[in-house]
Amino acid sequence: MDYQEAKDKFISTWGSLGSLWGINKAMAQIQALLFISTKPLSMEEIMEDLKISRGNTSMNLRQLMDWGIVTKTLVAGERKEFFTTEKDVQELARIVAKERSRREIKPVIKVLEEVSSIENDGTEKTKELIKQTKALHELTETMDVMINKLVDQKQNWITKSVLKLFK
Amino acid sequence: MDYQEAKDKFISTWGSLGSLWGINKAMAQIQALLFISTKPLSMEEIMEDLKISRGNTSMNLRQLMDWGIVTKTLVAGERKEFFTTEKDVQELARIVAKERSRREIKPVIKVLEEVSSIENDGTEKTKELIKQTKALHELTETMDVMINKLVDQKQNWITKSVLKLFK
DNA sequence: ACAAACTTTCAATAATTACTGAAAGTTTAA
DNA sequence: TTAAACTTTCAGTAATTATTGAAAGTTTGT
Numbered sequence: 265m266d267y268q269e270a271k272d273k274f275i276s277t278w279g280s281l282g283s284l285w286g287i288n289k290a291m292a293q294i295q296a297l298l299f300i301s302t303k304p305l306s307m308e309e310i311m312e313d314l315k316i317s318r319g320n321t322s323m324n325l326r327q328l329m330d331w332g333i334v335t336k337t338l339v340a341g342e343r344k345e346f347f348t349t350e351k352d353v354q355e356l357a358r359i360v361a362k363e364r365s366r367r368e369i370k371p372v373i374k375v376l377e378e379v380s381s382i383e384n385d386g387t388e389k390t391k392e393l394i395k396q397t398k399a400l401h402e403l404t405e406t407m408d409v410m411i412n413k414l415v416d417q418k419q420n421w422i423t424k425s426v427l428k429l430f431k
Numbered sequence: 432m433d434y435q436e437a438k439d440k441f442i443s444t445w446g447s448l449g450s451l452w453g454i455n456k457a458m459a460q461i462q463a464l465l466f467i468s469t470k471p472l473s474m475e476e477i478m479e480d481l482k483i484s485r486g487n488t489s490m491n492l493r494q495l496m497d498w499g500i501v502t503k504t505l506v507a508g509e510r511k512e513f514f515t516t517e518k519d520v521q522e523l524a525r526i527v528a529k530e531r532s533r534r535e536i537k538p539v540i541k542v543l544e545e546v547s548s549i550e551n552d553g554t555e556k557t558k559e560l561i562k563q564t565k566a567l568h569e570l571t572e573t574m575d576v577m578i579n580k581l582v583d584q585k586q587n588w589i590t591k592s593v594l595k596l597f598k
Numbered sequence: 599a600c601a602a603a604c605t606t607t608c609a610a611t612a613a614t615t616a617c618t619g620a621a622a623g624t625t626t627a628a
Numbered sequence: 629t630t631a632a633a634c635t636t637t638c639a640g641t642a643a644t645t646a647t648t649g650a651a652a653g654t655t656t657g658t
Contacts, residue, residue: 267557270549274564277542284535286450288646299567300560307605317648322606343656344604353566357574368451375444382437390434393467397441399520400466407524455616474635484618489636510626511634 271300275314285360286368287331290316291324295333295349304337304346332359358415365415369408376401438467442481452527453535454498457483458491462500462516471504471513499526525582532582536575543568 265273275296282292293314298305305313311321325347328334333356337346350356380397384390432440442463449459460481465472472480478488492514495501500523504513517523547564551557 265545265549267549267552267554267560270546270560270564273542274546274560277539277546281535281539283450283453284531284539290646300556300563302555302559318605319607319649320647323647326606351563353563353570357570364451368448372444372448372451375440378432379437379441379444382432382434385434387434388469389467392469393434393437393441396467396518396520397437403520403524457616485635486619486637487617490617493636 274300286364287327288324290314290320291327294321294324295328298334298347298349299351301348304339304348306342306344306346308344310347331363361411361415365408365411369404369411373401373404373408376404441467453531454494455491457481457487458494461488461491462495465501465514465516466518468515471506471515473509473511473513475511477514498530528578528582532575532578536571536578540568540571540575543571 275293278296278299279289279293282289285292293316294310297310297313307318307321307325310316310325311318314321325334328349329336334347334349337348339346350359376397380394380401382390382394384394442460445463445466446456446460449456452459460483461477464477464480474485474488474492477483477492478485481488492501495516496503501514501516504515506513517526543564547561547568549557549561551561
C-alpha cells in the first residue's frame with residue numbers, strides 16, 4: 265500500500281465513520297484530510313482533493329469551525345483563507361464528547377425528566393412509564409456526567425486513569 | 432401532561448435519538464414502546480400504536496432481535512408471536528455498547544492498523560500520515576477496550592466503580 | 599470608489615435511506 | 629392435507645439528507 269492508497273483509505277473510512285461521532289461524510293472527510301496534512305489547506309485545495317463542490321466545502325468547514333475542531337489560519341502573503349484542524353487526538357476526543365453531550369444528550373435528559381415526573385395516577389401503565397423513564401434518566405445522566413468528567417481531565421486520562429481501573 | 436402525552440413524547444424522543452446509538456427511528460420507537468409496556472406486544476399492536484406498516488414492523492423487530500435487545504415470547508393460548516424488550520437499563524446499555532464495538536469500532540481499528548503500518552519512505556507527508564493514524568489507532572483501541580471492560584462488569588458499574596473515580 | 603479575489607448562501611437536484619403493501623412463505627389446528 | 633392465521637420478503641415509492649453551482653455577498657489592495 266503506497267501513500268496515496270493509504271491516504272484515500274483513511275479518508276474514506278473516517279468519512280463513513282462520521283455517523284459514529286454524529287457528523288456527515290463530507291465533514292468527516294475534510295477533517296480527516298486536514299488531520300494528516302502537513303500544512304494548512306485552502307478551500308481550493310480541499311475541494312480538489314476530495315472532489316466536492318465549493319458550496320459543500322464552505323458549509324462543512326463552517327460546521328467544523330462551529331464544533332471547534334477546525335480553525336482558520338492566515339498564511340503570510342496569501343489573501344485567501346487556510347484551514348487547520350486540532351492535531352492532538354485527545355483534545356479532539358474531548359471536543360467531540362463535549363459537543364455531543366451538549367447537542368444530543370442534554371436535551372434527552374430534559375425530556376426524560378419531564379416524562380418521568382408526570383402525575384402518578386396509580387394505574388399499572390403509568391407506574392411502568394414512570395419507573396422505566398426514571399431508570400433511563402438516571403443512566404443517561406450518569407453517562408453524561410462520566411463523559412464530562414473524563415473530558416475535563418486535561419492530561420491523558422485515557423491511558424492513565426481509566427485503563428488501570430479496569431485492569 | 433397526561434399518560435398518553437408522556438408516552439408519545441418519550442417514544443418520539445427516543446426514536447429521534449436512535450442515531451445516537453446507531454439504529455433507525457422505527458427500530459428505536461418499537462424498542463421504546465416495548466420498554467414501557469406492561470405486557471408483551473404482538474406485531475399487530477405495535478403497528479397500530481406506532482402507525483407503521485406490517486413490513487416495516489417485521490423488519491425492525493428482526494433487527495432488534497439480531498441486536499439481542501428484543502425477544503419473542505409465547506403467550507399461553509395465543510397463536511401469534513409476542514415481543515418483549517430487555518427491561519433492565521444497565522443490561523440494555525451493555526448490549527448496545529458491545530454491539531457497536533463489534534459492528535463499528537472494531538472494523539475501524541483494523542483500517543487504522545493497516546494504514547498506520549505502510550512503509551515509511553521518509554517523506555514528510557508519509558511520516559505525518561503514519562504518526563496521526565497511529566495516534567488515532569491508539570485512542571480508538573483504548574476506548575474500545577474501556578467500553579468492553581465496562582460492559583463486562585456485571586453489577587452496576589456505572590454508579591459504583593466509575594463515578595467515584597472521577598469525584 | 600472600484601474591481602479582483604475570495605466566501606457564503608440557497609434553490610434545484612441528486613443520492614441515500616426508510617417505508618409500504620401485496621405476494622410469497624410458513625406454521626398450526628383439525 | 630387443507631386452509632386459516634400469521635410472518636417475511638422485496639420491488640416500488642416516499643421521505644430525508646447531502647450536494648451542486650451560480651448568484652449574491654464580502655473583503656482588500658490600489
